Amino acid sequence: MAYSDKVVDHYNNPRNVGSLDKADQTVGTGIVGAPECGDVMKLQIKVDDGGLIEDAKFKTFGCGSAIASSSLATEWLKGKTVDEAEEIKNTQIVEELNLPPVKIHCSVLAEDAIKTALNDFREKNGMPVVERKGHH
Amino acid sequence: MSEATKEKPFSVFNEDGEIEAIPAEVDHFVLLGVGRKCDLDTEALETKFYELNRKLHPDFFMDAPVAVRIRSLDATARINEAYQTLKDPIARVIYLVQLESGKLEENERTPPPELFEEIFEAQEAAEEFQCCVDEEEAENLRERLNAAMGCFSALRDGQHTALDKLGAAWDEAMEKNESAPPEVVRKMRSILGQRNYIENTLTSLKRALEESE
Numbered sequence: 001m002a003y004s005d006k007v008v009d010h011y012n013n014p015r016n017v018g019s020l021d022k023a024d025q026t027v028g029t030g031i032v033g034a035p036e037c038g039d040v041m042k043l044q045i046k047v048d049d050g051g052l053i054e055d056a057k058f059k060t061f062g063c064g065s066a067i068a069s070s071s072l073a074t075e076w077l078k079g080k081t082v083d084e085a086e087e088i089k090n091t092q093i094v095e096e097l098n099l100p101p102v103k104i105h106c107s108v109l110a111e112d113a114i115k116t117a118l119n120d121f122r123e124k125n126g127m128p129v130v131e132r133k134g135h136h
Numbered sequence: 137m138s139e140a141t142k143e144k145p146f147s148v149f150n151e152d153g154e155i156e157a158i159p160a161e162v163d164h165f166v167l168l169g170v171g172r173k174c175d176l177d178t179e180a181l182e183t184k185f186y187e188l189n190r191k192l193h194p195d196f197f198m199d200a201p202v203a204v205r206i207r208s209l210d211a212t213a214r215i216n217e218a219y220q221t222l223k224d225p226i227a228r229v230i231y232l233v234q235l236e237s238g239k240l241e242e243n244e245r246t247p248p249p250e251l252f253e254e255i256f257e258a259q260e261a262a263e264e265f266q267c268c269v270d271e272e273e274a275e276n277l278r279e280r281l282n283a284a285m286g287c288f289s290a291l292r293d294g295q296h297t298a299l300d301k302l303g304a305a306w307d308e309a310m311e312k313n314e315s316a317p318p319e320v321v322r323k324m325r326s327i328l329g330q331r332n333y334i335e336n337t338l339t340s341l342k343r344a345l346e347e348s349e
Binding site for chain 2 (some may be wrong): 031035036038039042059061062105
């Protein structure tokens, strides 16, 4: 199976690799994993006073598609409000990166990481958390 | 113990001795004619496999009609897959648990935070070590990697011991003609759900240490 050009690009030049201070009140952290392949992903957002995501970082140990999915996710997160970020769907990641069916779970992992990070931020700041619905 | 199998054992051959298409729902245990157990006699399994393989091999059907040749190929592929899965104790348990309670993918996606913290620490240390140029720093990292290696190897051993025990409990319950105990199945799923994280971390640590040699 060949990776698409966009996956290869994100894999070779991952955007926003790194960590933010987990204890910071303005930082939300999402740590998730895929039990079927053992990939692990950490995604963090930093929200400014105006409620906009000013920074996003990730660290993923896993396959190229998982790295590309989280790298793309951090690009999309920047500049969005927390509520706008909630709207990012794994299907958009699949479309943008042209992921084959066997790699769809990588995009699901990225969506999970985003939502966990957003809820972590909400929880820290006394905002109501958003219930997760089932996904595919 | 064969009281439980009162039904006629499954056969790939019909009454006229011809190969039949194997229905998709026939599982690996039924196909190879061994008991549905966590702990099975691998010698008996091997004997069954070779016995079937000798009868089904496509070489014997070179002159047969196309439909028969295809059935021989399909059957050979199926028994190969069944044998490869059942002869490996871990692959067997994974297969059995999934037969009983559904795909492992349906597991919780948020595993214990303590384990994940250790995984990220180990993976990050492995990454740092691989691009580290300072000798003293590299020595410190190497020590950390070796410690992590010991830690994760112990975790893996612990998993195997726990799986053996749970497997014995499972088999015991099945022998009494009961179904698999839900508590045992749940514990096995949880262990197997963490297994790939531990294996992947061990692989990264090993690779980092080997590359430096």
